[in-house]
Amino acid sequence: MNETRHRVLDALADGPVSGPTLADELDISRSAVWKHVEALRDEGFEIRSDDAGYGLDSVPEFGASAVEYGLDAPFSVEYHDSIPSTNARARDLAADGASDTVVLADEQTGGRGRLDREWHSPSGGIWLSVLFRPDVPMAHAPVFTLAAAVAVTRAAREAGVEAGIKWPNDVLVRHGDEERKLVGILTEMEGEADRVSWVVVGIGVNANVDPADLPDDANPTSLSAERDEPVDRRLFAQRLLEEFDALRQDSANVVEAWREYATTLGKQVRVETPGGSIEGEAVDIQFPGALVIETESGREVVSAGDCEHLRPIAE
Numbered sequence: 284m285n286e287t288r289h290r291v292l293d294a295l296a297d298g299p300v301s302g303p304t305l306a307d308e309l310d311i312s313r314s315a316v317w318k319h320v321e322a323l324r325d326e327g328f329e330i331r332s333d334d335a336g337y338g339l340d341s342v343p344e345f346g347a348s349a350v351e352y353g354l355d356a357p358f359s360v361e362y363h364d365s366i367p368s369t370n371a372r373a374r375d376l377a378a379d380g381a382s383d384t385v386v387l388a389d390e391q392t393g394g395r396g397r398l399d400r401e402w403h404s405p406s407g408g409i410w411l412s413v414l415f416r417p418d419v420p421m422a423h424a425p426v427f428t429l430a431a432a433v434a435v436t437r438a439a440r441e442a443g444v445e446a447g448i449k450w451p452n453d454v455l456v457r458h459g460d461e462e463r464k465l466v467g468i469l470t471e472m473e474g475e476a477d478r479v480s481w482v483v484v485g486i487g488v489n490a491n492v493d494p495a496d497l498p499d500d501a502n503p504t505s506l507s508a509e510r511d512e513p514v515d516r517r518l519f520a521q522r523l524l525e526e527f528d529a530l531r532q533d534s535a536n537v538v539e540a541w542r543e544y545a546t547t548l549g550k551q552v553r554v555e556t557p558g559g560s561i562e563g564e565a566v567d568i569q570f571p572g573a574l575v576i577e578t579e580s581g582r583e584v585v586s587a588g589d590c591e592h593l594r595p596i597a598e
């Protein structure tokens with residue numbers, strides 16, 4: 284949304300305000316005011332106009348302006364009702380030189396997980412990718428996956444869903460012995476060894492979707508299923524982006540925040556890595572995101588892999 288339109292909205296929110304007053308305050312013509320108001324109405328803002336002037340009655344439920352409006356983080360948002368993959372779109376925007384941009388969609392038709400796995404993204408989810416250009420070496424980039432996991436876990440807990448994090452990239456909800464997958468995170472990047480050029484952090488939140496519409500084998504859940512009522516996707520996306528924005532600037536503290544929500548630490552795990560399978564107790568996590576596993580033959584530090592939580596062996 285452009286700067287003037289933001290200012291029109293802010294003035295309306297404090298409203299009612301007359302067209303001529305608005306024109307004076309913003310130093311634009313009356314017909315420009317009218318055009319901005321019409322454009323905002325087209326985007327779903329309900330704006331009344333009566334003798335007292337213009338006033339804001341309601342904000343759209345979801346979309347670019349909805350998420351940008353009142354967002355306390357410096358991201359511009361691009362919204363799609365349906366798109367193959369927000370990560371693919373964000374990569375294209377990165378190639379065009381963009382930064383601090385969020386690609387958001389209601390539905391993805393070609394959503395991707397790690398290792399090119401399929402990510403089911405029906406309408407009603409919060410499928411988003413954050414594109415930014417941190418001034419860090421490539422080796423530090425995994426910390427942004429952890430930051431995203433912490434940010435989305437905090438947003439979920441604020442929405443009343445007790446989520447936890449399974450290393451490295453899953454946000455889960457526990458049901459007895461069972462863990463159900465609520466969120467998946469896929470980080471992609473490009474750069475030279477000593478400096479990242481761009482990072483795209485893709486976050487897929489099963490928000491208002493029926494877990495029955497998601498693949499069974501993943502044991503999925505959703506915010507609406509956990510809460511028994513839909514979540515306000517606009518507020519959720521805003522809280523998620525605000526938390527992520529704060530954490531990306533404070534990467535030294537991300538690991539500690541991650542530990543607070545980790546479900547993996549203290550568990551018996553099996554991690555499938557490109558070099559083979561490692562089994563043992565997950566004892567810690569190290570900056571920028573490696574898992575420390577106590578195995579029968581000593582400590583191993585694993586920086587990437589698929590992690591399975593194992594049942595403790597009965598005594």
Ligand code: BT5
Pocket residue numbers: 367368369370371391393394395396397398400401402403404410411412452453464465466467468469485486487488489497498500501502503504
């Ligand atoms: C992930 O991969 O968990 C990362 C998913 C990232 C998705 C976001 S959405 C916005 C952005 N745009 C994209 O195209 N991607 C990102 P991984 O750990 O590899 O897990 C993938 C596995 O999760 C699949 O093989 C399924 O078993 C399972 N799965 C697929 N869709 C799911 C869903 N909606 N909920 C829970 N599990 C799912």
